[in-house]
Amino acid sequence: MATTTDTVLEVCDLRTHFHTDDGLVKAVDGVSFSVRRGETLGLVGESGSGKSVACLSALRLVPTPPAAHPSGVIRFAGKDLLTLPERDLERLRGNRLAMIFQDPLTALNPYLSVGRQLTEVLEVHEGATPAAARRAAIEMLTRVGIPAAGQRIDQYPHQFSGGMRQRVMIAMALLCGPEVLFADEPTTALDVTIQAQILDLIGELQASLGTAVVLVTHDLGVVAGTADRVAVMYAGRIVEEGTTAEVFANPLHPYTQGLLASMPRIDTPSRQRLAAIPGLPPDLGQLPSGCPFHPRCQQAGDRCRQAYPEVVIASPTHRAACWETEAVS
């Protein structure tokens, strides 16, 4: 992908490997993507495909050990996040690069008031006085839709509902107006009715702050509604990338095709069984040779068993890693 002037974050050949008792696990193995200002990139894949680890690695939040230090280059604001000294990285985290997590109940500290957890961000990054930080925190809580924020700021996370907690998380992440927001399955732990509200909220704030969002999800429905572009991950690599319209209309990779086919649709008879991708996600410690998807792929040929596929470029924005793609598209 060509680096344009408004690209805020560029990840090149990111590799995060874990040393476990069962051997080396390549959770993220050569992932590259970039996001532009105000854009939403959907990072999609099954559990264990490496999408969360890729985001955590970008902020160097994967505990080492068991993980080895991630390799590759992550360009942000003219610097490489992977080689930046810890102190400099701390200045960016929560400030210009923020993250929200899947389960807001466990992601918020149960022993500290919501207010404390918000104000410390402003105190650390902007040197705000306690009073100013509190005012700004109440303002942000109001902005994310928490009623009576002036009173609720002194309450503790367990006194909030799931959706309200995720709003608190979002407020916390956006306090300093970050340029990039990593949202790691932000709606997975929430009720379906709340999911849409939270996604809308992220979208609104993103539009007003110009924040780029990397939205990690396993839910293609979420991606279809919110993402500008999609990157599909399988076994630690991106297997297909394109604009949301391109990927949904013309999926190149058999895995993406399988994912789309397994989505329930409103226009198919409800008695009809959903198509499932046969087989199981691979054990990352013992990946098959060649294309890691070949044991589950109905189109797999000899080449697929021997070497990892070369990238097929379908359009300037649409590409996939598959030997059989030409035959498909």
Place this chain on the structure above:
Amino acid sequence: MTGYLVRRVLELVPTALVIIAASFALVRLAPGSPFSSEKEISPEIRRQLEAKYGFDRPLPEQFVRYVRNLLQGDLGLSTKYPQRSVNEIIATGFPVTLSLAAVALVWSLLVGMTAGIIGAVRQNTVWDHSAMMAALVGISVPSFVLGPLLVLLFSLRLQMLPPAGWGDWRHLILPGLTLGTIYAASIARLTRGGMLEVIRSDYIRTARAKGLAERLVITRHMLRGGLLPVVSYLGPAIASMLTGSVVVEKIFNLPGIGPYFVDAAFNRDYFLVMGIVLLYAFFLLLMNLVVDLLYGLLDPRIDHA
């Protein structure tokens, strides 16, 4: 909160009654009597003695009288030291025991928490392994071994501290270290375990994602949750420091309450045994109450409404 406190204190009443009744029964069921020592005493004198202490009355009557006196703060007379009341003996000995336990507590918290936090933050490093090895040794070495070793080093070799006896605060250092070390070791292991449980939790990752410096992540986000197991251990630990001081007070010849307790049990000094048992029980109940209150302050999810 006040309502909770009142309720908890009221709940102590039946507990206290059971303790009083049980200890009264146990002391009286023990074979022998306060006056069955090696010296032969005439039945005449014996009757007079028993009348003086009220031992000639039926047991239920004695119990009622004991409880009535107890309510007025009177713990009775010692049979072994006829000129002194149990109140006096406790008043002179208990401050020594209490200050010994205080030194032991400060030492054990200081060392135990430091070692535990280092062990958890630097998990599976040389730091962690040495801290936990030291804790294992600390738990394993009994005080009657550790005490003389400390005396050997600090009193006889280095001539820094008095080897035994009672005078000023310096006499409390070695006994305090001896008594506190075993608790320091337990606290180190509890702290490490509690911290490790917290360290991998999601909210610590959030704290890091917010860009907090590691020092702030540890002090503000980890300690509170990580130290809760230590807090709940402290109640029984403090009570056990008070009672467990017996051996240390013997080793260092400190005029605390411990040696009186042992002697009183041997001498069937009914009221003195009872008095010290009730004192210990009172402290155990008090400490457990304090721990519960502290828990409520530390963990907002516990509501003492």
